[in-house]
Amino acid sequence: xxxxxxxxxxxxxxxxxxxxxxxxxxxxxxxxxxxxxxxxxxxxxxxxxxxxxxxxxxxxxxxxxxxxxxxxxxxxxxxxxxxxxxxxxxxxxxxxxxxxxxxxxxxxxxxxxxxxxxxxxxxxx
Amino acid sequence: xxxxxxxxxxxxxxxxxxxxxxxxxxxxxxxxxxxxxxxxxxxxxxxxxxxxxxxxxxxxxxxxxxxxxxxxxxxxxxxxxxxxxxxxxxxxxxxxxxxxxxxxxxxxxxxxxxxxxxxxxxxxxxxxxxxxxxxxxxxxxxxxxxxxxxxxxxxxxxxxxxxxxxxxxxxxxxxxxxxxxxxxxxxxxxxxxxxxxxxxxxxxxxxxxxxxxxxxxxxxxxxxxxxxxxxxxxxxxxxxxxxxxxxxxxxxxxxxxxxxxxxxxxxxxxxxxxxxxxxxxxxxxxxxxxxxxxxxxxxxxxxxxxxxxxxxxxxxxxxxxxxxxxxxxxxxxxxxxxxxxxxxxxxxxxxxxxxxxxxxxxxxxxxxxxxxxxxxxxxxxxxxxxxxxxxxxxxxxxxxxxxxxxxxxxxxxxxxxxxxxxxxxxxxxxxxxxxxxxxxxxxxxxxxxxxxxxxxxxxxxxxxxxxxxxxxxxxxxxxxxxxxxxxxxxxxxxxxxxxxxxxxxxxxxxxxxxxxxxxxxxxxxxxxxxxxxxxxxxxxxxxxxxxxxxxxxxxxxxxxxxxxxxxxxxxxxxxxxxxxxxxxxxxxxxxxxxxxxxxxxxxxxxxxxxxxxxxxxxxxxxxxxxxxxxxxxxxxxxxxxxxxxxxxxxxxxxxxxxxxxxxxxxxxxxxxxxxxxxxxxxxxxxxxxxxxxxxxxxxxxxxxxxxxxxxxxxxxxxxxxxxxxxxxxxxxxxxxxxxxxxxxxxxxxxxxxxxxxxxxxxxxxxxxxxxxxxxxxxxxxxxxxxxxxxxxxxxxxxxxxxxxxxxxxxxxxxxx
Numbered sequence: 001x002x003x004x005x006x007x008x009x010x011x012x013x014x015x016x017x018x019x020x021x022x023x024x025x026x027x028x029x030x031x032x033x034x035x036x037x038x039x040x041x042x043x044x045x046x047x048x049x050x051x052x053x054x055x056x057x058x059x060x061x062x063x064x065x066x067x068x069x070x071x072x073x074x075x076x077x078x079x080x081x082x083x084x085x086x087x088x089x090x091x092x093x094x095x096x097x098x099x100x101x102x103x104x105x106x107x108x109x110x111x112x113x114x115x116x117x118x119x120x121x122x123x124x125x
Numbered sequence: 126x127x128x129x130x131x132x133x134x135x136x137x138x139x140x141x142x143x144x145x146x147x148x149x150x151x152x153x154x155x156x157x158x159x160x161x162x163x164x165x166x167x168x169x170x171x172x173x174x175x176x177x178x179x180x181x182x183x184x185x186x187x188x189x190x191x192x193x194x195x196x197x198x199x200x201x202x203x204x205x206x207x208x209x210x211x212x213x214x215x216x217x218x219x220x221x222x223x224x225x226x227x228x229x230x231x232x233x234x235x236x237x238x239x240x241x242x243x244x245x246x247x248x249x250x251x252x253x254x255x256x257x258x259x260x261x262x263x264x265x266x267x268x269x270x271x272x273x274x275x276x277x278x279x280x281x282x283x284x285x286x287x288x289x290x291x292x293x294x295x296x297x298x299x300x301x302x303x304x305x306x307x308x309x310x311x312x313x314x315x316x317x318x319x320x321x322x323x324x325x326x327x328x329x330x331x332x333x334x335x336x337x338x339x340x341x342x343x344x345x346x347x348x349x350x351x352x353x354x355x356x357x358x359x360x361x362x363x364x365x366x367x368x369x370x371x372x373x374x375x376x377x378x379x380x381x382x383x384x385x386x387x388x389x390x391x392x393x394x395x396x397x398x399x400x401x402x403x404x405x406x407x408x409x410x411x412x413x414x415x416x417x418x419x420x421x422x423x424x425x426x427x428x429x430x431x432x433x434x435x436x437x438x439x440x441x442x443x444x445x446x447x448x449x450x451x452x453x454x455x456x457x458x459x460x461x462x463x464x465x466x467x468x469x470x471x472x473x474x475x476x477x478x479x480x481x482x483x484x485x486x487x488x489x490x491x492x493x494x495x496x497x498x499x500x501x502x503x504x505x506x507x508x509x510x511x512x513x514x515x516x517x518x519x520x521x522x523x524x525x526x527x528x529x530x531x532x533x534x535x536x537x538x539x540x541x542x543x544x545x546x547x548x549x550x551x552x553x554x555x556x557x558x559x560x561x562x563x564x565x566x567x568x569x570x571x572x573x574x575x576x577x578x579x580x581x582x583x584x585x586x587x588x589x590x591x592x593x594x595x596x597x598x599x600x601x602x603x604x605x606x607x608x609x610x611x612x613x614x615x616x617x618x619x620x621x622x623x624x625x626x627x628x629x630x631x632x633x634x635x636x637x638x639x640x641x642x643x644x645x646x647x648x649x650x651x652x653x654x655x656x657x658x659x660x661x662x663x664x665x666x667x668x669x670x671x672x673x674x675x676x677x678x679x680x681x682x683x684x685x686x687x688x689x690x691x692x693x694x695x696x697x698x699x700x701x702x703x704x705x706x707x708x709x710x711x712x713x714x715x716x717x718x719x720x721x722x723x724x725x726x727x728x729x730x731x732x733x734x735x736x737x738x739x740x741x742x743x744x745x746x747x748x749x750x751x752x753x754x755x756x757x758x759x760x761x762x763x764x765x766x767x768x769x770x771x772x773x774x775x776x777x778x779x780x781x782x783x784x785x786x787x788x789x790x791x792x793x794x795x796x797x798x799x800x801x802x803x804x805x806x807x808x809x810x811x812x813x814x815x816x817x818x819x820x821x822x823x824x825x826x827x828x829x830x831x832x833x834x835x836x837x838x839x840x841x842x843x844x845x846x847x848x849x850x851x852x853x854x855x856x857x858x859x860x861x862x863x864x865x866x867x868x869x870x871x872x873x874x875x876x877x878x879x880x881x882x883x884x885x886x887x888x889x890x891x892x893x894x895x896x897x898x899x900x901x902x903x904x905x906x907x908x909x910x911x912x913x914x915x916x917x918x919x920x921x922x923x924x925x926x927x928x929x930x931x932x933x934x935x936x937x938x939x940x941x
Binding site: 010012013015016019020023054056083103104105106107108109 | 722723724726727729730731732733734735737738741742748755758759844
């Protein structure tokens with residue numbers, strides 16, 4: 001079972017993503033803010049990070065920058081979710097070290113397909 | 126007396142030489158004498174000591190013989206062997222003394238005496254004594270007596286006598302020696318006295334020589350000089366053959382006397398000549414004095430004329446020119462009093478006139494006919510009249526007073542002012558009327574120049590006032606980069622209001638430095654200004670602008686427009702416009718769009734996402750229900766957001782409708798608390814009612830919306846939970862609702878802005894809490910519509926208190 005960290009301050013969206021992924025046998029750890037996400041990242045090795053752009057304490061960009069600097073997850077693929085879909089935000093996320101970008105609102109099935117593609121899982125819905 | 130001939134050319138050397146010889150001879154001779162005296166003394170002492178030593182030896186010899194004789198006699202008389210031994214021991218002593226005497230002998234007498242002693246010693250100790258002693262010891266006393274009587278006693282007496290004689294001789298030699306010394310000392314003393322006398326005589330001779338050669342001629346010089354000083358004739362008689370200093374001095378002195386006498390003669394002659402010249406000069410001086418008085422008077426007039434010309438040429442102060450004109454004209458034309466007065470306005474200046482006189486002149490001017498006369502014939506004119514009482518002063522006789530009227534014309538021969546002067550002692554010089562007229566024309570030219578300057582200054586001030594009224598900072602710069610003109614607002618923008626005048630003419634380096642000091646990131650600004658100033662292309666202000674920020678955070682947009690005369694560029698006008706508000710509005714709008722986008726996209730993501738899951742997956746009923754419930758709540762959240770946007774839009778356009786009715790607040794407050802409890806699992810919501818009325822005239826739905834917003838904020842901005850307390854009380858006719866939380870609080874710099882539309886407190890360093898920035902502006906709008914007020918107090922990090930006050934309902938409640 002592949003382990004994914006989901007960092008998202010909106011509880012409902014966490015529920016949506018978590019339900020979508022867990023139904024497909026992914027193990028999802030949920031963090032409600034940037035600090036909590038960094039706590040998970042220090043302790044656990046993940047195969048994918050799904051991180052929201054705007055979060056309390058540390059923003060998604062800040063979390064990505066910290067992850068890419070050092071630690072056990074520094075080379076893990078990162079998918080950034082953002083309600084800010086402007087080009088500048090996308091560029092900032094990529095510059096910080098994100099590998100993929102998905103704008104809100106998004107289709108949970110598209111997200112699932114993206115996760116599978118990133119993790120090279122053959123099954124598709 | 127023979128004169129000393131050596132060193133004839135120098136008295137000093139001569140007398141130095143003489144004194145040297147004298148002192149050397151004195152010292153030499155004194156030395157010889159002292160040495161001789163010393164040698165004599167030494168010789169005497171040595172000889173005396175020798176004699177005394179001989180005398181002592183003779184005395185000891187005598188004693189030794191006596192001891193020998195007496196001890197032998199004692200031995201023979203008493204038989205004491207010790208006496209015999211003692212007597213025999215004297216032989217050795219005597220022989221020793223005899224030897225010493227022999228060593229000291231220096232005369233035949235000494236040798237003879239020693240011979241006798243040695244002879245007796247042999248006889249006594251060698252020949253006679255041993256035999257007598259043997260006789261005695263053998264008891265042959267007779268033989269002893271025979272020996273004694275047989276000549277021994279005589280020889281003993283004889284030797285004693287010789288010893289005494291020899292001693293007397295020595296004493297005699299000592300005495301003679303002393304006598305000789307005394308005699309020689311006397312000779313030496315006499316010689317010394319003679320020596321001193323000789324030297325005194327020589328000294329006297331030298332002194333006399335000095336007196337005759339130096340002192341006397343000097344006294345003659347002094348006497349002669351004194352005589353000459355007192356104006357008498359004097360001759361110095363000094364040996365003309367003398368070549369020494371006094372000789373030279375005497376010659377020089379005689380020449381000086383001769384020269385003085387010549388000079389005196391010349392001076393007397395010159396004095397006579399000078400006396401004659403002085404008489405002539407005195408005569409000329411009197412003439413010059415008179416001429417000087419005339420020149421001084423002319424100079425005074427010239428000074429006055431110069432001052433007048435200088436003042437009217439250089440001054441742009443009208444009153445100053447008028448006063449200078451009247452004062453200096455009085456001096457030039459020798460008037461006692463005068464006035465210059467404009468005929469169409471109140472300007473005037475006077476000299477020597479009372480205020481009453483000035484007033485009278487000005488009021489009579491129009492009716493006196495002077496103006497008409499000067500306009501008809503534009504030349505100065507004179508009048509003569511009997512002096513009035515005020516002009517007479519202390520004079521009792523009849524007097525005549527003279528008036529001079531001069532016109533002042535501007536260009537176009539327009540009479541603008543009249544000058545009038547008066548004197549009472551003599552008439553004005555009619556020959557100088559042309560000159561007076563010329564001065565009046567100069568004054569007219571100066572007044573015209575001032576008039577033109579005043580008009581120009583007025584126009585300039587008008588232009589400056591127009592520029593100053595413009596809200597933007599305006600700056601006109603020539604093609605060299607020098608400032609030609611700025612307006613007041615420009616100076617205020619760059620904090621240089623006192624430099625408004627100084628800035629004109631300010632060079633590029635100077636003013637760009639001043640501006641850059643108050644601009645953030647000034648490099649771009651400098652480059653823009655430089656480019657536009659040096660550019661010679663005609664560019665529209667729409668294409669020529671630059672936006673910069675100053676150090677106070679204000680944002681400016683500077684436009685430029687080239688100032689051309691034909692195709693020649695004269696300069697560039699820069700207009701600095703404060704666009705801080707527009708910039709801020711744009712920034713807020715941009716942020717609002719971003720915020721709205723974010724706030725709308727989040728619930729939309731949930732709605733779309735869960736809907737998609739329901740549609741595409743087979744879900745259990747409870748999960749379906751949970752998803753649908755979530756979709757419902759998110760749709761409600763979306764609706765609330767949209768309502769907020771619509772509310773603010775309606776409020777801004779004045780289309781928000783209120784349905785006012787008498788209503789109680791407490792039920793609404795309780796309802797709000799019940800609704801918010803759903804979102805406040807970490808919070809304790811408390812309502813405290815302190816008493817008083819709770820009835821207001823209001824729109825129930827809107828007031829509920831306002832309260833929900835405030836309470837929801839209290840919960841939202843207390844992410845760690847805590848107490849949210851609502852206190853309700855009535856005070857001074859108002860119902861107060863205080864909503865207090867223990868949350869994040871509001872930073873001091875944000876307190877004044879929380880009620881501004883779209884403003885969101887930047888709390889990203891603590892909690893990134895979303896929002897549209899519309900909640901509190903809507904609350905404020907609703908409360909203010911109800912005639913109430915909402916204020917906030919907050920301690921950053923410890924919580925906030927929002928205080929709403931609404932007028933309590935009574936029949937007097939009136940608001941729209």
